[in-house]
Structure formats: C-alpha cells, structure tokens
Amino acid sequence: MTKIIQLDDDLDLLDSMIQDQKKADELYRPTNYWETYMSSFLPELRKKGLRDFRRRKFSVMGTFGATDINLLSIVNLPQILQTAQKTKLIWRFVPNVVSILEKILKPIRKLYEKQINSEIVVNAYYPYAKENFLKKGWDISKFSMTLIGNPDEAISVDGKYWSRHHLDVATIFIDAMIRSDFKDGDFFCEIGPGCGRNVEFFATAFPHSTMILFDIAPQLYVSNQYLKKRFQDRFIPYEEGIKLKVSDKSKWKGKIILLPTWHIEKWSTVPIDYFWNSASFQEMEIPVVSNYLSLVKKMKPNWIYINALPNGNYWGEWHAGQGGTKAPIKEEIYTMNLKDQYELKEKYYTKYMLRTNDHNSHIFKRKSKAD
Template sequence: MYLTRNMKYSQLLEDPKIRLMKEFYINKIKDLLRPGYHFTKDLFDLPGKKRLRKNIVLKNLHKGERCFLLLTGESLQQNDIVKLKDENTFGIGFIFLHKDIRNINLTFYMNAEPSKSLNSDNPNWPKSCLGPLGQDGITQFHREIDERLDDSTTLILNSDNYKDAASKLLFRDKTTYFIKTKKDLCLNDQIPYEVVTDLTKRSVSGGGSVFFAIMIMMYMGFKEIYLCGAGYTYEPAHLWHFYDNLVFPKSMGKEKAKTEAIKAIEAHNHKFGSTLEYYGLSEKDDLYRVVAVDRTKGGSYMNMHQLLNNYVKSQGIKIYNVVPDGFASPVYEKISWQEIESKILSGNTANCIQSKGDDEDMEKHLLLPKESEQKIAIKDDFELLDIMLNDSKSQPPLYQPGPYWATKSKNTEIEIKRCGLGEFRGSNNAVGLSYADNLLVDVRDLYNHDFKKRFLRCLANTYPLNIILKAQIRCTESHANKSIVYAQEILNLKERTKELLRKYHFPYSLLGDCLAKANIDGQDLSIHYLDILEHHDNIASHINFNEAKSAFEIGGGFGTNVHLLLENYKNIRKILYLDIPPNLYVGTQYLKAFYGDAVIDFRSLRNQDSIKFSANDNLEIFCIAPWQIERIESPVDIFMNSRSFAEMPKDTVKNYIDNFKRLPESKDSAIALITYEHHDPDTLLHPNEWLKLFKGRKFDSFEADTLLDSSSKNFYFVSPGKLSLQ
C-alpha cells in the first residue's frame, strides 16, 4: 500500500496490516504494564486473597490419577464421551453445549475469562445455540453454566467474576473455586509444578484456557492427561467446533453433502480471508459432519504447546492427544479413541495396582510406597475444620488448649489453611509441629498467628536479614538431611528394628509427604511409625491386644497409633480418637485416607446427645473433640495416652480420667500410658500427679530406651485389667 497526501488517517488504520501492527504494539505495552497492575490490584484485594487460599484443597486432590480434558473441537464428536462417566473429566469453554455432558458426570469445569471479554461484539459466542449475547454477557454466560451443568460438577472460575455470581445468586448448589491468572507461560524445568501452578496465588495461565486447564490439572496431581477434541493441535489442524460445524442430513446423499460442504468452505474463505480446505465427511447419528482443515495453522501457538509439553514431561506427567485417523499429532503423543476404549477404559491400565510378586516383601508385610501413593490421598475439608474450631470457641476453659498447646494450636490452624494437608509431614510448613514428624527448617512458619509475630516475619523477609536467614535455612536443611541419613544407618544396624518388622505388619507410612524416613531392605519406612511401633511392642508385653475389640486414645497425634493398631489387630473394630482442634482435624483426614467412610468425623457427631458404637463388627472410628467425651456411652477395652497428659493442666487430665472411669466396665479396661524423660515443671504435669487420679488401679511401671537413642528413655505405666497376659 502506498501512502498518499490525500489518504486520511482513518483510512490508514483500516488497512489490515497496519491494524495488526497496532494491536501488536498495544499488546506489548500491556504485557509490560500487566505485572505492576496485578501487584497493585492484588495488594488491596483482601477478599480475593481469602478466596484463593481455599484453593489449597485442590492441591494433589487426584495425585497419581488420570483425567480427560474435554475441549470443544469438532473431533470430539468422534469420541463416545458417555464412556467416560466413571472417569475424571475436565471441561472448558462451551463444553456444556454437548448433548451428553450431563450423562458423564463432568468432574470439573473451568472458565477463566474475565467479564470484559463477554461483550456483545464477542465473535466466539455461539449465537446459533445460545442466541445473541446481551449487554450483561458474564451473567448470561454464568446462567448457562449453572443450568446446563450438573450440581456435582466442581467449578473453577475467574475471581474477578465472583461479585457477579454472588449478586445473582448463581452456583449456590455447586462447589466453586475462584482463580486469578497471568498471561505468561514462563516455565522452568527446575521449578516444580506445585510452585508454578500454585492456585492460592495468581497463577500462570499461558494466555489460553487449554494451557491453564492443563496447569490446574497438574496442580491437582493428575499424572496422565488425555486431550479430547483438540483439533487445532493436529496436523493438519482440524478446525471448527462440535456446536457450530457444518452438518448435512444423510438423506441428501454423500456426494451432494460433499458438494455443499466445499461451497460453504469456499464462501467462508472468501468472507474471512481464511485458508480452510475440505478434508472429508464424518458420520454421526443421521448427519454428515464436515471435516475442515487448515494447513497454515501452527507457528507460535504450537511452539507454546511444545514448551508446555516439555515442561510437563520434566515433571513426570504425560499428555496424550486423542487423534482420529488421517491426522498426526506433532507435539503430544498420539492415541486413538479405539485405544482409549480397549486399553484404558476396559481396565487394562498402567494405573492398575499390580499384585506383589516379591516373596520377601510379602513376608515382611511391607506396602510398597509407589502402589500406595496411587490409591491413598489425604484430602482437605476446610468446612469441617471451621465447624470444629467455631464450636471450640464456646467451650469452657477445661476443654480449651492449655498453656503448652495454646500457641501451637493457633499456629497449626493458620498453617493448615495456608498450606493444606498434602505435605503436612514435609518441610515447607509447621502444620504438624509437636505432634507429627514434619521437619521445621524455616522458623518463619511459626510466625503467622498474631500481629507481633507477623511483623517479625515481615522484618525477617527484608534485606539484608532475608539473605542471612536463607543461608541459615540451607544450613539447617543440610543438618536435617544428615540426621535422617544417620537415623537410617542406626535403624539398619539395630536388631530391634528387624525384630519389629518381623513381628508386625508395617503399613504404608509416608502419606503426607513424609521426609523423615529410612530405607530398610529397599523400602522407605517412616521413622515416626517405627517409633510408635516400638512403643506399642513395649506395651504389648503387658497387654493382650489380641483379645481387645475397642480402644480409646486421647491425644492421638495424627493417627499413627490407631493406624498401626487397626492394621495389626483385625479383632479391634471400634476406635475412639480424641484430640483438640485443629490436631483433631489432621488426624481425622489422615485416617479417612485409609479407612474412608469408617471414620465418623466431628461434623457427623457434633449434634448427637450420646456417642456409642454399633452392635456389630463393622469398623467404626469416632473422631471426637474434648467436650464430646461427656457423651460417650460405650465401654472400651483399652484406654491409651502417649505423652500428652504430661502437657495438660491437671484439671484437664482429671476430667478426662473421670469421664473414662464413668464408662461401663472401665474398672476392667486396660490402661496404657507413656511419657518422656524430661519434664518442665512450668508447662508439664509430672506423671505421678496423673497416676494418682486412677484411684484403685495398680500400674506396672518400666522404662525403655528410645529406638534411635539409647541415652534417651520413655516411661511406661500399664494396668492390663482384663487383658492381662498372665
């Protein structure tokens, strides 16, 4: 084009090349300004921050599982998606227009579009299906989602649209999470996906719904992702959507349909300047469906897919592209729908748990970690946490955490909501401080629960203190790792370790990203579990656990002892597990991961006037808060406490013991108590004090070296009752 003196500026801007150049530079300027805009916006969006924190529930929710990502390309019509009814499915865009969408129980639906993109000029709005897009486009779109998707579908929506949905009373019967996005797709193989895709913060979206959907699925822990209806990733690119494609009735004949299809494609190319080609007809129901391709598609968009796929592979995740005959998949590994049906949906999958063939492993009763990770996952339930915490506030001091636990409990609550339970036994949080085996390497995790400590945490994050602290953290991590290595060496050398593993079934013990573990005979075992098993063996030398049917533990940590009891004594079918919130919440969710519906949580029991076991042999694990002890009516065969009595005020211990003593047949119940060697008289209650409260009971007292350190001892106080070994 030549610029002449007579050409007006408005005419110049109408030129397509000039317009594209203008859009390019405008987008570049927006990209430069966007980080500052997001920072400023997020800084003052306190409600938005609170909404994002709830997304921690999604982290590793489906760890090790597979998921089918349903896109809206025309090729989806060649997949019988009804067969995905029992699979994890994830939909985006206008997938709700598919006629079978309610028949598959869609698991997740995501739409991250901001409200401004849904205006009356939006060229992607399917008018033929939904009518014209009105002025209030986002509300119209949300109503379609709410009406067309089943209430069992979990929604993931843009946080900017929260107010609209709330004001219109939408999604009231659906579980909904809100996210914030960045446009960039900056990926580094060295940075784990849990950091890159952290949905509790503004997250990398890649500039497109497909990219963001995949990133979200990674965050959820999916290890296999199957793309269905992703025609634009094929070679040649298979275009148009299943809801707006050209279709012709079979009654007109195939040749006539072909002729009309070619005419329609040529008209489309002429109108929009596109380069579509006729590629054939597919058949579905009573219709011929046009297969239109574009051999010029790709370029930077496919480069982004390649970038994403490379990163996904580096994280141990696999993406498969469901591709029909006649097409290639230049980026993702190709798989046909026929293979999906015959190899994946038929049950012959790589995800199936294989039977163990190693006789040595069977003899040792070790549950392989890789197998367990695929079928056991700890899930967050913040509603349950909030219920027990709110109820706790109205309880008398007798049922509140004492001086030893008051600060720890508050910090645990905040840490749970900040990090969730997926890695509560790791090193990046203080969820399990003082009752679990997490590694505390960053003291800042303890400075979250009041203004003073938050100020100190903020101060520690400023230069140059942050540089010094980071160096100290690296040093602490090094010492922690060395201590684990030394512990492993000691445990492998000790005959006591081998004795315990010969005598007892050792279940999967690493749930919660346990780092304090030892490799023994080729298997990673939790050191904490080994400690608790050693405690149990010492008690079992005085109490006949094989004759017990029920057990009551106060202060059960995160459920390790209960887990070991149930896995080693099939005769024990009734459990009372009592702890203070939020520790109770952690133990409840941990036990649910192994025993599912057999765990009856606080929410189910909070309004019951009496708590008693069913008169059958079904497994029941009642997880109760301190104030619920007054409602227990069932007898128990064994009453246990490990160390926590020494950490409570005397009145609290007396109340627990008095309530135990009022239970039916308690005078014959076995009692097993453990405490540690050193006591701080300012915070800890000496065992002589709480032993006096068991009036009329005689205790066998003895001491034993700890499993790892012969210079440190545990003290045991056992009254066998009716379960005496003699």
C-alpha cells in the same frame, strides 16, 4: 515407588471444628500449651492446606508427630530460630548464645552430614522392632508406613517404607503390647491421637476392634483428613461421629471413630478394654488431666498406657503469651488419679531413636476388685 496420595482440604470443616470447640467446657478446650501454637497452626492450614504435610520442615505439624523429616534436612539453626519466632517461642533463646551456637554447629553439621543419615539410623533400629513384633507372632512388614501426605523420609527396608518417626511409634506400640493384653474385637480408646499413628498400629493388628479417638482442633482436623484416606469405610469421620448415638452399637462397632474431646463425657458410659495416651497428657494442665482420667475410669479399661516425660513437657517459669504449661505435669499425677482402681504393673524407659531415655512408659492394670 508406591503412589503418593494427598489429603483433601476442607476449610469449612476446620472452621466448624474451631467454632464447636469454642462452645465447649474449658476442660475440653486447648490449654495454654496448644492455645499458643494455634496462632501459627491455623494460618499454616489456611494458607498451605494439607498438601505434602508430612515433609514440612520446622512446622507445628511436627510437634504432634504428623511429619516424617529426613535427618539432613533439619540441621539448620537459622531456620529453627525463624520458626521459633513465628511461633512466639523466640524468648527461649538468648541472642548472644545463638550466634555462638551457630559458629560451633557449622563444622559439626558438616561432619554430621557426612557420617549420619536417616537410612543408617532406620536400618540400625529396625531389627530390634522386628524381633519384638515376632514375639507376638506378627510380621512387622504389615505395619509399614503409607505415603499419604508425601513424607520427606521414606526408607525402603525389606521392600516396605519406614521413617524414623514411624519406627519410633512401632517400637512404643510393640513394647506395650508385649507387656499387656489386647485381642481382636476389644475396644480401644485414645485421647490425643495426633495424626493417628498409634491407631494405625492397633487397627492393623486388630481388624475387628472398635477404636474411639478424642482430640482438640486443629489436630483433630489433620487426623480426620488423614484417617479418612487411610482407613476409608472403617473410619467414621468427625462430621458423622458427632451425630452417633452411643446406644446404636450396630453403627459403630468395629469402626474407628474420631470425636472432639468434649464428647468423651457422652461416651464414658461405654466399657472399653484399653486406654492409650502418648505424650499428650504431659502438655495439659493438672485439672484437665485429672478430669480425663476420672472419665477413663468410668469406662473401666482393663489396661491403661501412658507415655510421658516424668516432669511433663514443662518449659520453666510460665509467663502469659509464651506457651508451655502453667505447672509441670509430674508422672505422680497419673498414679494418684488411678490408684483407687489401678495398680502400676510396669514402668520403663520409652525407646526413642537418637534420644536419651527422657520419657517413661506406664502400664496400669485394673485391680480385680475394682468397682
């Protein structure tokens, strides 16, 4: 088995990110959705660090795609409820319903454990992704997952490792690439990279491209430490990135640059080729999304990809201290903000394993006469 590599902890860097974030304009700080999660996220990072972060069950790490968990390890309602309580989300469960659910789920869980496991699921979906990668002339094995962070799920397929989540991201990536255009040497930009999975695929496919990523802390801290291990000299970490001059292209061309969200204004004068957002805008407030898209338009990408729930990741009527967005982020917001310069080339269901077609992928193309 490939050697497992652990991430380095740097709590001083984490604290520095948090302090810098507090000074930023409200449009670039965590909105209510993620501000609520931080109450559990920061204590977890300070207590447990980043060791084995990809096998943590019922952790906030899973909410932004940082974990790779085996199916059989998550069929446990009491643990789910315990985690919900820690993250102040217990209000979403009615106690009487919970006890009934546990009685119903017990026999179902036993059957589930006998008949379904991650290996079966991954092997069932892998041929679909492999076929689509071949349409672009790419060998899917080059995009397999690393064992950095000691993932709980690492299934060997064709001699390489895959998890359900890594295969989901692979499918999202290749489905978009088939429908749009990006070539080696082009400039890629992403808001909300999470752990950095999307850029792993882009960086592997396009080794000479420049990639700039913007995110909020603490996610910023996790992706910084992960991408530093993953891409080494090609990666410009947070502490160096915030000192970069946009004009000094020789220092950042062809690199992967990670920056806090409030630096996007500084970089909005740089033309890019492809903008990407996957399941991140849906967790923000409407004015924040509109502001980001106005800056993206200034960067004049030829292509814009947005993956999101049609009505956002909305939990229902909002109450203070209970998380969620204050209003649903409906997909019409993207079209409304982009329609002056972009046309919606295609909208299709985002393919996820073991999930209904609840997300839509939107691919926008810049109008030929756009300013």
